[in-house]
Amino acid sequence: MGDKRLERLRRLDACAVSDTLDKLGLDGCVTGLRSASPGSRIAGRVHTVKLKAGNAPADRPPVHLGAAAIDASGAGDVIVVEQSTGIDAGCWGGILSRAARQKGVFGVIAEGLVRDVDEAREIGFPVFCRGYTARTARNRVYEDATDVPVIVGGFTVEPGFYVVCDSSAAVFVSPADIDRVLDAAEDIARREAEMTRRLEADEPASAVLGANYEYMLKRED
Template sequence: MSAGPQRERRERDEAVARLARLDACAVSDALDSLGLPGAVLGLTALAAPRRIAGRAVTVELAEPSAEVAGSGRHLGTAAVDAAGPGDVIVVAHGGRTHAAGWGGVLSTGARRNGVEGVVVHGACRDVDEARELDLPLYATTGVPVTARGRVVEHAWNVPVDIASVPVAPGDLVIADASGVVFVPDAHAEEVLATAEAIAAKERAMVERIRAGHAMADVMSTDYETMLDR
């Protein structure tokens, strides 16, 4: 491997490491400050509710029709086979809750490959299996209904829409108990630097509170101006 790709890989890995040291709230605040979308509403941790950070490997699902024939393979399998440590599988299920867009066998494969976690915009099933596997799984809800005959994979590793937030393969993903946030790869450095500055300001506020400063003073003078640049 030449120096160029090696350097690019190191930079991408360092971006994920920096993201993992933050939380979803600081990253969301950074996106707000920069006027960028990214925070997704309505997704919650259903299994292994711990913070995850990584690069998006996307899957686009659709209901079968004359216009959408599907890929011919089981949904999600290509993404699982391609993904590994540092990756988060992101399933664009269109917010559907009448059938699952992810299930237990897929979770087993994702866990085997060291995937950081899975984000599904819609329902998933076999949540107990994901919990037993200790695989972080963020989704709209759990449902027992199979995807068979109801949902197919339209494409994978393509730009997708997650609750009106555009997500491209390789974009950064962070998820924790507060929710799921995506960072466009093109803005990664700016967003990470801004989020790190915000997190530092928050730590300073906490220290002032622990030192005995009045809450009203700390919150009024620091919190409202936290996103100022």
């Protein structure tokens, strides 16, 4: 049986979920990411990859970064990579995108640069990142660990977190908070849909976007 929470999350956009975090006093919205395929939106459970600068210790077997996360993922999961070394090196590339797509991974979110962007677009694999590069990770960065806490936009993302990501932002939600976040986000989405209906019925914007809208995110103590 599928995760009903994911079904609900995939009907929401990042802004509705971000507004909900504000309403509930939670953190988790990461802005400034670039979508390699504008218009795409992903939502799923998180697997993480943490990279470090340099080469892997000599006593460790050679491993291609990201491969273990793909192997650990199921259909509909999202991979989140931390490449915050400041080194100009890709933390995700075309072969990884193809392997992840084959496994059913919904997309990747990278705190760092990615490469083979046109290839990801060509195969329809959503990639969100800080920027693009052609530089390989080899001899620059290596995979330190898979499925450990990583930092994205100053926020600590744990394996198993929920995420929704589109061109506006990536929004992460812990399993402990997901039920109340979904309930509140769905309420916000319903109210915004009603506002849209009223605007399309030619009601004045000042009437539709009045106190009801301004107080929609008031914190509930």
